[in-house]
Amino acid sequence: MTSSDVKTTDRAVNQGRSDQLRAMRDEFVSRSVSHSTPVIADYASGVEVWDVDGKRYIDFAGGIGTLNVGHTHPAVAKAITQQANRLVHTMFGVAMYEPYIQLAAELARLTPGTFAKKSVLVNSGAEAVENAVKIARAATGRATIISFTNAFHGRTSMAMALTHKEVPYKKDFGPFPLDVARLPLPDLYRPTFPGNEVQGCLDTLSTYLDEHPGEVAGIIFEPVQGEGGFIVAPDEWVQGVAKLAERHGAVLIADEIQTGFGRTGRWFAVEHAGIEPDLILMAKSLAGGMPLAAVTGRAELMDAPVVGGLGGTFGGNPISCAAAIAVIETMRAEGLVGQAIEVGQMIEARMRKWQHEYALIGDVRGRGAMMAMELVKDRETKEPAAQETTHILRDAGERGLIALSAGTYGNVIRVLVPLVVTDAELEEGLDMLGEAIAGVSPRV
Numbered sequence: 001m002t003s004s005d006v007k008t009t010d011r012a013v014n015q016g017r018s019d020q021l022r023a024m025r026d027e028f029v030s031r032s033v034s035h036s037t038p039v040i041a042d043y044a045s046g047v048e049v050w051d052v053d054g055k056r057y058i059d060f061a062g063g064i065g066t067l068n069v070g071h072t073h074p075a076v077a078k079a080i081t082q083q084a085n086r087l088v089h090t091m092f093g094v095a096m097y098e099p100y101i102q103l104a105a106e107l108a109r110l111t112p113g114t115f116a117k118k119s120v121l122v123n124s125g126a127e128a129v130e131n132a133v134k135i136a137r138a139a140t141g142r143a144t145i146i147s148f149t150n151a152f153h154g155r156t157s158m159a160m161a162l163t164h165k166e167v168p169y170k171k172d173f174g175p176f177p178l179d180v181a182r183l184p185l186p187d188l189y190r191p192t193f194p195g196n197e198v199q200g201c202l203d204t205l206s207t208y209l210d211e212h213p214g215e216v217a218g219i220i221f222e223p224v225q226g227e228g229g230f231i232v233a234p235d236e237w238v239q240g241v242a243k244l245a246e247r248h249g250a251v252l253i254a255d256e257i258q259t260g261f262g263r264t265g266r267w268f269a270v271e272h273a274g275i276e277p278d279l280i281l282m283a284k285s286l287a288g289g290m291p292l293a294a295v296t297g298r299a300e301l302m303d304a305p306v307v308g309g310l311g312g313t314f315g316g317n318p319i320s321c322a323a324a325i326a327v328i329e330t331m332r333a334e335g336l337v338g339q340a341i342e343v344g345q346m347i348e349a350r351m352r353k354w355q356h357e358y359a360l361i362g363d364v365r366g367r368g369a370m371m372a373m374e375l376v377k378d379r380e381t382k383e384p385a386a387q388e389t390t391h392i393l394r395d396a397g398e399r400g401l402i403a404l405s406a407g408t409y410g411n412v413i414r415v416l417v418p419l420v421v422t423d424a425e426l427e428e429g430l431d432m433l434g435e436a437i438a439g440v441s442p443r444v
Helices: 003-014 017-028 074-084 098-110 125-140 157-162 197-211 235-248 318-334 336-357 386-399 423-438
Strands: 041-045 048-051 056-059 117-122 144-148 180-183 216-221 251-255 279-282 293-298 361-367 370-375 404-406 412-415
Touching: 056 423, 074 318, 098 117, 098 293, 098 318, 117 125, 125 157, 125 216, 125 251, 125 279, 125 293, 144 157, 157 180, 180 197, 197 216, 197 235, 216 235, 235 251, 318 336, 336 361, 336 370, 336 423, 370 386, 386 404, 386 412, 386 423
Parallel strands: 144 180, 144 216, 216 251, 251 279
Antiparallel strands: 041 048, 048 056, 117 293, 279 293, 361 370, 370 412, 404 412
């Protein structure tokens, strides 16, 4: 019996299992835990996912940018299995182990900057953000952290304070930590300073720093905003922020949780601007689906907190570290960073074509394989088309595509397809998305 025969048989046997599990989910799982699609995944490989009823999907979400090497990559699965058979847990603060140390050394080599670097490993992107704030404050003796409009930095307390979008991330969860300032980041599609967007945003930041001397501990930014709608921070703005941070003695923190590990066509998106952040935050695709995050930065900053000030019970779990090492080796061996450029070019070409054909598509933007399109009811007013976005994604899902929205207004369709996608798989997924758009949008 072939694998396709097995899948067909499984589907016949399991038909209706999704309905049963969704009913159980409604009964036993908090309604506050959202799900972007109704899919209940059973198994996956590469960019393909099968649900418990045996239906196949093309995955354009990639675990929200977590699966750059694809689902269940053999090298990563092997590393996980081998490490699980050797050592599952001790807590690094109790008994150290080699994978943590090896990964920290690898991250020091991989991240931009020729200076000495050290790392702390934690469980999630939000934890990386929280620890970066602690490091910046300990190193500078200051309190204020600057974040930017449309930013998303996580769901823990300080991370929520740094995050822009109120619903659903912050609603009813306040009060939040103080000493946070939110300033404009250049949005070339919806500019705060029309005609002078980059300089206007830099001037605002410069004025704030001048007016609050000796108060700012760190400046945190996403080189391409993820949940904010794939707004690309212009290179000249990133370079200007780096200069201002250095001039005022603030720690420059690059949140590369969604942009990192090859997604934009470089290992880290800040490399496009040629800067060397003081701290870089990683998670998501760092460990190919295993829970792991890292703060990597200048050694003197990383050593600023007191001994024991950083850490956690499960941070840098040996299985997750082994997976991360395998991810890095796989990306090098398969040239996936370069592959991101080719994938992104194919996605952008199709989105640009749709933009010329369908009135709903107001903007196409992104970097590398981190591409998105913003949907609007009217191209002149730019009124967000959130309902239409939801309708398109639902229709695409019924056709067999897993895809997600983003943006402050929920009107951006983003693509975070695993970088191992073949041309045929990518075209298949884009075809499904295009058909869904055609069913909703008027022609230009």
